Amino acid sequence: MRVTQDSLVQSTLNRLQTRLNEHQDVSTKVSTGKAWQVPSDDPARANQSLVLRADEHARTQQQRNAQDAESRLEITDSTLQSMNDRLHRARDLAVQAAKGTSDESERTAIADEIDEIREELKSLANTRHAGKALFAGYTDGPAVAFSPEDPEDDDELEVAFKGDDGHQIDRKIGPNETVRSNVTAAEVFAADLDDLDDGELNAENTFSMLHDLAVDVRAGDVDKVSDAIGDIDDAQDRLQSAQSSVGVAHSRVLSALDRSERDLLAVQKERSDVEDVNLAEAIMELQTQEVAFESTLGSMARVLQPSLMDFIR
Template sequence: MRITNNMIVNNMINHIGKNLARMDKYQQMLATGKKITVPSDDPVVAARALKLRTDVAQIEQYKTNVKDAISWLEITESALRNVGDILQRARELAVQASSGTATEEDTRKIQQEVEQLRNQLIKLGNSTYAGRYIFSGFKTNTKLLNDDGTFAIDVANTEEIIYQIGISDNININVTGGDLFNAGSDATAPLKGKLFEDFDNYIAALNSGDHSLISDAITAIDENFSHLLRIRADVGARYNRLELTSDRLI
């Protein structure tokens, strides 16, 4: 085969073109700091990089979910703690009123304070986090309780707000209003929950001065407090789980 000058020139031009393309690729790598600028540079590595980028995005989303869930449960626990303080104070007042030493004026003042405690419970039932009502189940844009203590909405105890905090790892972050204020039963509008019925009976007993009924109120308060402790224990367990998950995601 005869090698002509044109063949030699064309071969040189071809090699120069390849070298220029290779140089351009390396310059792009230096400029961008990336080994791959388009998937065709290395399809296998590109696929791995894409998966890694997706995994990182998922982890960041898990971190966001965990942070939001922790904040939600912190607000919930604060509200539950305040409910507990109210129940304890209501019990102290009931013991005073049922002792037989309280005067009519003392009982009247106790009744006024219990009415204020009841109003405070309603405010706690409508607690919010980031503009969302925390005890309203899925209806987070609607308050749970009316001013008279009746339920403003229906809330089933199955209305669990679930956050994904890992691969196949989900957690329920909310406490429903029925569970808290209706002794574990669903909330049904426009009825009152058991806790508010008990407070109304307590106030009526104070108004009548019936020591036997006031003693019954103590029993009812104790039942509600025991139920509250169960809820707080469950919330605490969920909070601890979220903190452990947060530590793993750092």
């Protein structure tokens, strides 16, 4: 092939341009820390990165959901524990009253304490966590309401529950895992959920039972009080089964949190593998490019300089 000044200059310029382009590519990688700048630099990896980003978003959100469920379940659990303690005390009092050895003032004191326990259980059932009623299901509460509010001995205590076993507040804690993060007052305190009619319950429930117990204690009806001990046991069973289901949910949430932490780290690492540049490699490449660029400049200076003019007079 014939070589002229023009073709020499042009081809050297072309080569210089190519070198500069490659140099720029590598130095952009090093300065941004990204292996590709726009998806078209590496469509396959860009697509992978989009998948991983979506995954990361979802998992971060699931972690947040799990944390929310964890705090709800923790409060629920400790509240249920307090309820259990109260019921336990009520049982002790009932046992004491059932002995029939107490005089009237002692019976009144026991009955008053049982009334007190009933009120405490009510306010525990109406616990609010971050402004939301814990035991009221989907509703805004209160979970438990008495009518009349402050019953006399000859009153029949009616209890209105809000929320039932259908009001499951689920939290998505993993890609295919949801956990129930609540329990309703009806489930804890009502004997038979089928009797729930539009939230109103006249049939058996812990509160009415305690009210009746206090009335019986005051009246000194030892037989009825003895019978009531069995009812308190039933109430405690219900509470404990609620407690255990909350406990199971809590431990599921904890293990999901643990797992999601690990998964999230793995996803983040994978995303970094897909998106980020291997710095050591890139810097080596940058140096290679620099050497190549300088050599191109050097050879350009040598090739373009001489002509016949330098040698003839």
